């Protein structure tokens with residue numbers, strides 16, 4: 001049997017009581033692995049660079065095996081960019097290649113850069129106008145219930161690329177789930193973690209890392225999913241938030 005294990009932590013009290021979000025993590029694991037993953041999550045909540053959590057919420061739930069969807073991991077590659085400006089230009093270009101209009105791509109950058117507090121979830125933006133299409137406000141859409149089907153194989157893929165950071169490990173899993181959803185055309189993301197400036201654009205054909213999508217020590221970050229304007233938002237959000245998805249690592253992958 002597989003279990004979903006989730007953690008979210010905050011400082012200054014619980015999220016719902018106004019605490020500042022510190023970190024979140026989730027895994028889908030066998031029963032024997034639950035304890036170890038919970039331990040790793042708690043350590044992470046106490047040692048995060050955003051601060052030391054004083055509120056930790058843990059949830060452990062059994063998953064119905066028939067509900068699990070298996071998908072392929074997006075291939076990873078890295079685009080060249082040595083400043084934030086060139087990084088954002090590369091992002092706009094990649095978004096346009098994915099089928100997003102230039103206006104929507106620029107608007108996506110502007111809306112992410114304009115988030116005053118980091119958003120927990122993602123914004124859904126029209127791929128033609130860039131207009132926000134979800135009603136989740138500052139909460140955003142929280143992609144959840146996903147993990148890799150074979151962790152050792154996935155670690156090997158990342159290790160072969162020299163990508164050992166937890167950010168990449170989790171982002172590729174999330175981005176792979178997002179691109180497996182009907183209606184999604186592309187994603188733009190950079191981290192809210194102060195010292196993590198590499199972000200990415202993902203589309204149906206890959207995960208494109210972009211060094212320098214923000215300035216060092218900026219707390220600003222988040223995610224935007226560009227979707228076809230006629231997408232059924234309710235169906236999409238339910239898939240992204242609730243459907244359990246396991247990602248099969250790609251053996252042949254760039255970096």
Ligand code: PML
Pocket residue numbers: 167168171189190191192193196198199200209
């Ligand atoms: C996050 O912190 O949630 C975003 C991480 C983006 C990782 C980008 C990469 O290095 O590939």
Ligand code: MG
Pocket residue numbers: 023024025
């Ligand atoms: Mg996180």
Ligand code: MG
Pocket residue numbers: 118119120192
């Ligand atoms: Mg976050």
Ligand code: MG
Pocket residue numbers: 191192193
């Ligand atoms: Mg973060």
